[in-house]
Amino acid sequence: MGDLLSQFHGSLDILRWDKHSPTVIGNHIIILANGDAVDLNRRTGSNLYHPLTPTDHRYIPAVNGISNVAATINVPTHATAGDNEDAVVGRDCVYDRREWVGCRAGVCLRANFHCASAANDLWAIPERPEAVDIRLVPMLCILYLISHLDRANIGNAKILGLTEELSLSGMQYNIALSLFFIPYVLLEVPSNILLKHFTRPSVYLGTLIVTWGIIMTLTGVVRNFGGLLTMRILLGIFEAGFFPGSVYLCSRWYMPRDLATRVAAFFCASALSGAFSGLLAAGLSKMDGVGGYSGWRWIFIIEGLATVVLGGLTFFLLVDSPQLSAKWLDQEEIRYLVIQEFIKEGGQFKEENTKTSWKDVGAMMLNWRIYLLSYIMLCQSACNYGTKFTLPTITKAMGFTSTNAQLMTVPPYIAGAISAVLFSKLSDRYYWRMPFVAAPLLLIITGYAIIMGLKGRLEANIGPGYFAIIVACMGIYPTYPATASWAMNNLAPSKRRAIGSAFNICMGNTGGIIGSYMYLDKEAPTYPTGFGLSLAFGGSALLVAVILELSFMYSNKRKARLTEMEIRETYTDEQLLAMGDKSPFFKYTL
Template sequence: MPLKRSTANWEPEVPSNILLKSFTRPSYYLGILIVSWGIIMTLTGVVQNFGGLLAVRILLGTFEAGFFPGAVYLCSLWYMPRDLATRISLFYCASALSGAFSGLLAAGIAKMDGVGGYEGWRWIFLLEGLLTVILGVLCFFFLIDSPNLSRKWLDNDEIRYLELQHFIKEGGKFKEEQKRTSWRDIRAVMLNWRMYLLAYILLCQSACSYGTKFTLPTITKGMGFEGTNAQLMTVPPYVAGAISAVFFSTLSDRFYWRMPFVVAPLLLIVTGYSIIMGLKGQLQAHIGPGFFAIILTCMGIYPTHPATTSWTMNNLAPSNRRAIGSAFNICVGNIGGIIGSYMYLDREGPTYPTGFGLSLAFGGSALVAALILEISFVYANKLNGMMSESEIRDAYSDEQLLEMGDKSPLFRYTL
């Protein structure tokens, strides 16, 4: 299919998360999104022309785009900043595992070619779309909302504990938090130059991730594997990526230090693509080093997203800005998916100098961006530490400090 996933869903994330904030029960909003994109995915299986395919693809991207940033924001409501990376990684590693098994699942469903008069590719959309609708309906009943709306399975002490956590994360609720996002919050996020560096890291990660997803079967074939064996050989890199994501995120939360666990995976990406480029397309003659390098790149690609996303969430306040900032970064990151979908040129296979070269450049430049961010956060904390708390409270009211959010001199950036 000529339409790539990211070309249709990189825009709606920010307005989607702003809309999510107006829902008392996030499960309803996320459930609506999932059911909607499940219905549209099902309809993709019955389209008859390119115009219909284009229409459902745009609608699919529109509804699908709000899910991941909304889910990340929902996680931030339940967990303290130091516990967030592991939770996001557990959620995000599903992406790695889907990459491991989606090809085999699609290949199995495609064998239904001719059943009911439908081609095999149509059955892929019909069955996976119907399953998505079922999962979306279940969200209305089983997806958690806020602690205060979870009295069926939390007792009063547990709810109080979680609400106190939220109080601490918000710097103290000196006034009732506005449900609606203000233009002040949007402007504060959009004028925060650090958000653009964090978003760039996600863009680089997405470019490498999508490039790998679209070319990995071709790479395994270049190593001499054929048919089902070529598909099976794509599984270990994705599984290694999922394990790596949880491992690095757990360490990041354990030490409550984000930068090393963004930089280390990026180093793996740089190392892996350097090895691949060094083989100069001779993959079949160097199966061991080539396959090791592919695994290394996946072990770097998949931890980078949850680490960077949690770094973003940790360094934005209050919750309105976290909702906007997380959605903005994921939105910009999806642009990398567009790049990654097209940077591996068929005519250059199996060496793919453009694709592998750009992946190497993305990994290296993202690493530099992470180091710049770390230096800026250290410097900002040093400046904020020059005034004592009593001096700060003499200069600003509690309401002013709350409105300043992460720009408050009491705020300390997570390194």
């Protein structure tokens, strides 16, 4: 690590205050002249993943009510800002034996170390390269879209004759839906632990994708209920590791405040999978009888083969880590991304080379907030999968033919995708998670309340019923990424973050089991159980989100009462690191 930091010797960045626009300008990371790393791009209430070690934290005075945390390694910092003055690090440098001074307009930031000579200074640290967004996020979104197509296309196959040809009763169909989620839920945490042992995540994830693509293809040739159950269980086993692995991979490439928008892109893909599923099912239904296979069988066969192809491409196209990305990133970009990871991991990488301990697992199991966050995700998943598995049947109950019913599922999912991106961009912009969890939950409540008010008269009230479905989908899809990012932002260090994120997703996905039994064929088309439970889940999740917000606010205020001297006298740096989010230096994201 020393060699890497030495390459940044003298490399500095700009931190600016302005009376009329008190916003931090510049990068998250500042590399001081002695090679130490500083993260100054933080607002009150946000967090460092955990303290940089060894570290000295100071609060820079508030400007127009906004404070910024200066967290440094071994370098005490101090700054004062006037009404219309800027504090600038690095551009104007005065050299002294013991003191470096960065000044502009009489406002200075001082630190006790030697400044590198101007000839050796690398004044500009590159921004996080947009190439990461281009190479990482679209590939993961496409793969997540195909994973949702493969698990939910059974709903499209149902109205094309799957249940009749396999002689399934209503409850047998629900059992087939739910069995997917049992291995899916149980294997998410072990999968993420296993993923951390792979130098190239693309190899691990690519293997999963190719395997579940083969399973999906074979689903198209099953002949009975037992064969369908076997394929659904195997599909759950191999899909289990993909989403938690993808979220963890993104958390390695992005800073916390940038994460929600990227996770939202997955859920945009999830929503679009519903739209594509309807379009593909409408088209593939025309293949009924081709090769002696029914139209519903071709849905599984064609989509399964497409998954195998994409899984093969994953080995070559999915990016792994900055250190392995020299073919498409230059050295300065790689150094920046590695230092960014260094900051997030508390100023050290050594934990990345150690095995996950039972202590880390135990710490996650005893974190009561994880269970509340998981409950919100469970509520979202129940609404999501219940709607996704049943929406073609609901639109058919409005009086549409089978093909048109497939097509009418497209607009609600498009609206959900747009909503997911919009809410997540706002969440990242303001770096405040709770309102962007609560607002979508209110949309869920509104949508299902309207549907409940129609009392099952969908065919007679197509307009209000269809509008309510769109509103509900606009609430369903933003909720999950906002909650997942909220959880990721409040977990530390990385081993616990990997375990905690997988556990959170795992517990949340138990909602898929519930969603599989919410809409019963015998209750069609009124579905009082399904719509009623969806309304209850939305309301209870909103209450839990408020409780979480209050608890995070209380914890931050309690930690703020401790002075740095008191903390240093009580804990060593290693103890602070081991405490994770319970460290007095860790500030929860609200």
